[in-house]
Amino acid sequence: MRKTYYLFNPGRLSRKDNTLKFLPVTEDGEEGTPKYIPVEGVSDLFCFGSLDANSTLYNFLGKAGIAVHFFDYYEHYTGSFFPKEYLLAGKMQIAQTSHFMERKRRMVIARSFVSGAAFNMTKNLRYYLNRDKDVNAQLTAIESFVEQIPLTNAVDELMGIEGNIRQTYYQAFDIILKDFAMDGRSKQPPSNEVNALISFGNMMTYTLCLGQIYHTQLNPTISFLHEPGFRRFSLALDVAEIFKPILVDRTIFRVLNKKEIQPKDFDRSVNSCLLNPAGKKAFVRVWEERINETFKHPKLGRNVSYKHLIKLECYKLTKHLLGMEEYKPFKARW
Known part of the structure; x- marks a missing residue:
């Protein structure tokens, strides 16, 4: 089974026969012990440290169908290397574009993304x-916002409601979390530990969704809720809305309430707070458990992982765009 590999340290990546050789290199230029990864076991690479590689290596990765995702020091997603697109189809491109261009059809899909995300937040x-956490006020407020979703006729109006839902939802974090306070959402940079985890987790979800979209006929640059011009792969932002409450927020509640991540796992400066390498590794360990956790799919009647569930969500959207089946967002049952 192919899996994701995370490169937290700076170093050199090269081809060694049919394996990938990663050689850690310190800031002083000292080389560490090389690690060898069989290429047939790799689905994609997440690079959080600076990576030295050449075109020979990327040709090798492209032929093996391995994507590479890059992030800067501040944990911002900066870009990806993808093998040659092999599933894009003209019919799907036309259908996806026409749904974006026609306001009514675009709004149907955009409203579905927001309603699915809101349902999973309330779950x-x-x-x-x-479990005796008094979040009833937040629940009531979100439900009143949800009632407004079907009445929206413009994307900016819908985004305003989505913003109100998420702001209200985040107010509950200070009630749910034991020893950490969120004190409102802050980003670029995050101001405290909870915000640092949300930013890091949201970025991981966006990248995961982008990777799954790549394995479908969908074009990741044509979106419905988020405007395509602001982010290159804006469809990944759309799909991520549904899964952030299930994947990111539940992971955060676990790692903080069970003390799997502690104050020592963050680097703080005057105006920012970021996960340090140990914190990133701790989060990713639980993240991998979460996205690979399986459950019995109610329609398929077989076990699927949350990672595969995102691809299934993309297939549902594909069927909607082609007029085969109305799109209904995934709503958690547990």
């Missing part, structure tokens, strides 16, 4: 409400 809140 999280109900879980903690049943």
